[in-house]
Amino acid sequence: MPISRAAAQATLRLGAVALAGALLAACGSGSSGSSKSSADGGKVTLTVDLFGTFGFKEAGLYAEYEKAHPHITIKESSTENEADYWKALQTRLAGGGGLADVQGIEVGRIASVTQQQADKFQDLNSFGAASLKNDYSAAKWAAATTTDGRTLGLGTDVGPEAICYRTDLFEKAGLPTDRDELAKKWATWDGYLELGKQYQAEADSKSHWMDSVGSLYSLMMGQQKERYYDASGKLVYQDNQAVKTAWDTSVKAAQDGLSAKLAQWTPAWNQAFSSGSFATIGCPAWMLGYIKGQAGDGGAGTWDVAPLPGGVAGNWGGSYLAVPKGASHAKEAYELIKWLTAAPQQAKLFEKQGSFPSNLGAIKEVEDVKDAYFSNAPIGEIFGKAAESSPVQVLGVHDNDVNTQITNALGEVERKGTSSATAWGHAEKGVRNAVG
Template identity: 45%
Template sequence: MRTSRRPTGAIAASLAAVGALVLAACGSGGDGAAENGEITLTINVYGDNFSLPDNRELYDEYEKAHDNVKIVENRSDFGTHHQNLQARLTAGSGAADLEVIEVGQVSGYIGQPDKFVNLTDHGVDTAQWTESTVQRASTPDGGTLIGLPTDIGGLAMCYRTDLFAEAGLPTDRNEVSALWSTWEDYVDVGNRFLAEVPKVKWFDAGGHVFTGILGNQEETFYDADGELIVEENDAVRDAWDLTVSAIEDGQSAALPEFSPEWNTGFQQGQFATITCPAWMMGYIQANAAQTKGKWDIATIPGGSGNWGGSYVTVPAQGENTDAAVELAKWLTAPEQNIKLFKTIGNFPSQKSTWTQPEVAEFSSEFFSGAPAGKIFPASLQDAPVQVYGPQSGVIGTTFAGALNSVEQGTDADEAWDKAMGDIKAAAGDG
């Protein structure tokens, strides 16, 4: 995994990566049943720079219990994956048997319910997820559910304890959390950090700070009636202005997410903090294994929020839709999502898992023993039910690019105006 730009940038890692499938994808449709009765099911996932062998382990487990099923995963980057899916749905062919759609993108497919299998017709117990999670993948009348939820983001702040100590800041996660009750506090602490450790930046990229600030807002780019409100929404402009002020103060490492430079930034300690949905834990572990024990996890400014999540869908054009539905149900079952959380950090979206000992009592050795099983559900507990629209994912990506341009020297007002033009064009409102 994001943005809902999770890998727009994530995790989510992952399903995010099938629950962490959040990863990566693009591909071709099902091969159909072979003459010997074997069925090959393809699953297209999105993302890049991930290493999630656990997906294959899950597939192997399923294949062992279903000896006539073979699972093939295809991966591509975030944008290509969703663009290809739309093109294949329009063409009526070429989609995989299962397609993972990121939370910020799923509302863009709700208006095409005939293109997907209605999962409510296949004995899916939607009560295992929060009502809002199910609503995002349902038609307005609730009659069609096009996707099954995998992981959910939650929001925290991951930070480098060694760099905090160098700056004379507290390293204990409770004391660190107390430093920033608001995002304004977070930026203020960033300036204190830079004064002591000028060779290291405070955060990785402005787009992540912007997304984190908006993670605790109910309405951001769209209102509850589905109207585009991004330009007149004070919450969006305030998030932009605060992020720009931090960039202008020199706090950003200006590292495009999911880029080789971003990975190097993790590995070399080029920034001290990062807005951290649960799936980010897996990304850091996979790309900066040598930093184990140097990270910890504190509360997000504002105390709550969400960033990320995905859905497993079954395109109606597939030749093996019944078998694909059964795989989708299995991949999104609590047992599989708990496994993925413990191995790569994608927080399960099923409410029932949050109080189970395997989740609630889980702490991350990599992150200095941080009680991740308590931190992320606490963040989600008071998080608002966010409104998403058809172009939410695209808008999030647009803002990330616009803020990156500010980091490269573009005037902030010019970057804002260009972003507004691009957003209106993408939404058909320009």
């Protein structure tokens, strides 16, 4: 997702998609997990509620599933901003109605689901999910499993990170465009920002090095095993040196004028993918599909992908598919998510949309994939290596909330000129309000 793909995730999952409330209220108001076929000859309409661009519809997977299961019709609703999606989902879970048969869960929310909301979701093991455990990495499976062994979601993608960049804008600014050469020049974050200063000195005044410093911050934090919580579940973001380093680096980038000052997941940000307002963007694998959707056919061949600065790969986003206890068609919903997350479908999704698989069989299958849209970049190799070396992150129940408050505060720095100290104070206040 994503940036679930939250943001992608998000929404890619980094990172994000808008609830069709009336549809969900009409189709997903069951109060139990029992499976109910409609009166129309046993036909079933499965509702799927997501955020960001998961890519199932775009890759033709829904159509393929419906063809193989003529009694099934799939209707997807989506919310572009994962935070808006999560807020609406909490309202529906609290009321017990209006839920879809399938709900997407961003990785930054999965600890909240397993630790605080397990009673709101189906234990997928009751449908046979335990047999799928070895299809995933131990960390991906464990994150969606409660301490008493209930499995509450099946993994879709993960978010290994890279940098996506506009080769045409680089050429105009006199910068190299070869991905291997760039990887050497921005082997460190200082190198990445120094190249940004060179770009800024030569580029059109309406074009900037990066889309937002919030994106830069999220990339850097994706490289950390421990971010906002420690392994005991204690909130530690205020004392984490990695958070301070990412914050200070992002503030400096804003002060140096390297950002286009675009809030992610907004209409202006979406338009900027094709307008040339920024030359580079933090690019978890799921962002590839988002770029294609926003830049369109005209962007083909103007984008490329290079490994992440900083000397270590990172992860930003990734998602799960879950079945709430309010689902009208729980058994059919499980069969759908089992199929969507199986190796052949995850491999196809990566080839068409860029969502990097969490299914181990699919990861092996896509290692040689290249993407013509991104200048024939070896995305299977780039993201595969990133996934192998990404840290297994410690996730807390309010992981996404903390990240959102910090990136919102960074937005104040770049768009309003708020001082670093004042903005950080706003972030701390926001975290206190969100966490309670």
